[in-house]
Amino acid sequence: MPSIAARLIPAWLRQYQLSALPTDVIAGLVVGVLVIPQSLGYAVLAGLPPVYGLYAAIVPVLVYAWIGSSNVQAVGPVAITAIMTASSLHPYANEGTQQYILMASLLSLMVGTMLWLAGRLKLGWIMQFISRGVSAGFISGAAVLIFVSQLKYLTGIPIAGNGLIGYLSSMQMYARQLHPLTLVIGVIAFTLLFANRYASKWVWRSWLSASYAKWAERLFPLILLGLAIVLSISLHWTTHGVATISTIPQGLPTFTLPYMPDFHEALNLLPSAGLMALIIFVSSSSVASNYARLRGETFDANRELTGLGLANMAGGFFQSFTVAGGFSRTAMNADSGAKTPVASLVTILVMIAALIAFGNLLAPLPYALLGATIMASIVGLIDMATLKSAWQRDRLDAASFLAAFIGVLIFGLNTGLVIGLMVSFASLIWQSSKPHxxxxxxxxxxxxxxxxxxxxxxxxxxxxxxxxxxxxxxxxxxxxxxxxxxxxxxxxxxxxxxxxxxxxxxxxxxxxxxxxxxxxxxxxxxxxxxxxxxxxxxxxxxxxxxxxxxxxxxxxxxxxxxxxxxxxx
CATH class of the missing domain: 3.30.750.24 (STAS domain)
Incomplete structure (x- = not known):
């Protein structure tokens, strides 16, 4: 029987080799610095004050690093969990900021509990029931909604809604509130970030070596963030009506009990929490298992469930919203040389330093830049290549993609996912009913x-x-x-x-x-x-x-x- 130390201290720490420390530290520093603006933006996307993006990158990341299944997966706030949080809590958006924050923590706790229970019940096999068409269609539809939702930060128009029609209707209704300077800042920022991300071959690689071009591409968003802060201060954007972060509370997230709902409120949130748990597990497991395969490591789906569950449960008590394994930050972590979860621990230290020492420096940052950052990063999640491939090879999977995609755009995230799953299961039954x-x-x-x-x-x-x-x-x-x-x-x-x-x-x-x-x-x-x-x-x-x-x-x-x-x- 394993000793207490063996059960409490993870294997990667007990077997840690100091030769991996330099690359782990570098990877942790790189990821920590580069995802600061991203984390702030995802908090805003979730309907929370920006600082909660940094809170979500501390305690949950620590718990996952200790318990999770992957050595290199970088857990934290991501676009899908942010937009699903905003969608799930949309009915509570007018009940005050503090109430909304507590509800977001409650949702994290509920999602985490479901994931943890699924891990204890060894339900890791369930991920195979989400077809590629459904997951790609759902993520693509969510990406479009996220893109449109961020237009409010680029235009100053108070866009709101639960689906594409609601967003476009509110944009038309409040079009007169367009703020020209905010629009100029947002469009320029989006154009630069989009070119940096998707046209780096011409922007950087035409005159820099491959290694320098890679680092230029990664550091550019951080450089743009610093430039935006300098311009905001020197040109007095705040006095011209440009919305900025204004204040970021200094200090670490504190232990806070989430909102305790009555039975009916908990029942209303339960379906949303269940769908979030499913999507978090599928997306995070896809990333973790892929990197485990590339690195020749084992992947335990049930341990992944347990790690994600406990990370979100702990986050629910430390001012976090729901987190998951991130596609882009995990790739950044692995590419920067991360060998073990020590890299994630270094990233946490960067977030702590940002909260303690650099909060005031981020105050002049325009929301338009955060919105542009999210919009530029989210475009890559619109997966038309999978739809094209499915249409050529498997029309039923293409139908599942389109059902989830269109359902998300028209009816919102939760209903759209259910529609996609129903079409996928109906396709499976139809195929089985006509055996060869x-x-x-x-x-x-x-x-x-x-x-x-x-x-x-x-x-x-x-x-x-x-x-x-x-x-x-x-x-x-x-x-x-x-x-x-x-x-x-x-x-x-x-x-x-x-x-x-x-x-x-x-x-x-x-x-x-x-x-x-x-x-x-x-x-x-x-x-x-x-x-x-x-x-x-x-x-x-x-x-x-x-x-x-x-x-x-x-x-x-x-x-x-x-x-x-x-x-x-």
Whole structure:
């Protein structure tokens, strides 16, 4: 049994090699400095004061570093959790800043509890039920909503809503409140940040070496932040009506009890918290498992659930909102040389230093720059490449993408995700309800059997061999029955029917009843039904049922055995 120290101190710390310290420190410093403006922006996106973005990058990051499954995943405030927080708490937006802050912490606590419970119940397998189409469509739709929502900081127009129609309607309604100077600042900042992020090949790499260009691209947002602060002070943007951060409270996040809701309020937040937990787990696990694979490390989905859960639970008591593993900050962390979670601990120290020493320096920062930062970073999440690929290869997955994408834009994040999931599950059921049943023949001179429509095969007039390429359950039993009967009509001379069950992994009660009925129908036509290649677990289910005991033919170990026994009958 492991000692107490082994259970409390993570393996990466017990086995830490000092040779990794220099690269971990550098990576932590780089990530800490570069994500400060991003963290401030995500807090604003969540409807919170900017300082809460820094709060969210301290205690939750510490907890995940200690418990989480990934050595390099950088946890913190991200765009998806920020916009889902704002969407979930939209009904409480007018109840006062302090009440809203406490509700955001409560939501973090609820999400964390769900993730932690899922980890304890070992529900890590659940991530495989979110198709690529649904997740890409949801994230793409959320990215569009995030982009549009940030226009209020670039224009000064008080845009609000839960979907694209609401945002555009409020923009049209309050268009007269457009602030020209804010618009100029925001458009210039967005253009520069967009060019830096998506056109770095021409902006930097045309005249800098690859390594210098990479660092120029990373440092540019920080340089732009400093320049905006200097211009804000020297040109007195505040007196000209440009909204700035104004004040950032100095000091660390304190232990604060989240808002304690009544039963009905908790019930109203429960669906949103559940969907947030699902998205956080899927997105964070995708990032963590990918880097684990690249680094030759193991990935434990249940431990990831536990780490994310405890991080959000702890954050709920230390003025944080919901956090997740970030795509961009994890890439930045890994690319900067991070080897272990020590890099995350260094990032925490950077955030603490920012709160204690540099809060006043950030006060003149225009909200327009924060909005432009979020808009420029979010464009890359609009994943049209996946839609194009799905449309070419799998129209059902493309339908799931479009359902989630359009649903998010029209109805908001939570409803959009549910719509996408429903379409995805409906597609799965539709596919399963129409199983492929192939008439097969023997490849000459071999013991292999293939589809007669795809291969040049040998057939036998008295035999009809059918391969069922799906498990038999209530959703497809009727389709299989119909296909078998159609095949017997196409080959009336065949009086020995062989069902090849090599692809059948389960037969439920409806499937068993179908096979019993099929056996009797064929017997009435003076035809015999036999099975070949039944897997052991399937035979365990049906061995003592009428499917086998009343079978008119026999059960053969292989299709070759069945052919040898029946071809001359």
């Amino acid at each position: 049943v192939a008439v097969v023949g023997q490849l000459a001179g071999t013991g292999h059997f293939r589809n007669i429509n795809r291969h040049d095969v040998v057939t036998f007039s008295n035999l009809l061999m059918l391969r069922i390429d799906e498990s038999l359950f209530f959703g497809n039993s009727e389709s299989v029955h119909r296909r078998v009967i159609q095949a017997t009509l196409q080959y009336p001379e065949a009086h020995e029917i062989i069902l090849i069950m090599s692809a059948v992994n389960h037969i439920d009660l409806t499937g068993q009843e179908m096979l019993i009925s099929l056996n009797q129908e064929l017997l009435n036509q003076k035809k015999h039904l036999s099975f070949s290649f039944i897997k052991g677990p399937v035979m365990d289910i049906i061995e003592h049922t009428p499917v086998i005991t009343h079978l008119s033919g026999q059960v053969y170990l292989s299709t070759m055995d069945a052919v040898n026994a029946l071809k001359d009958v």
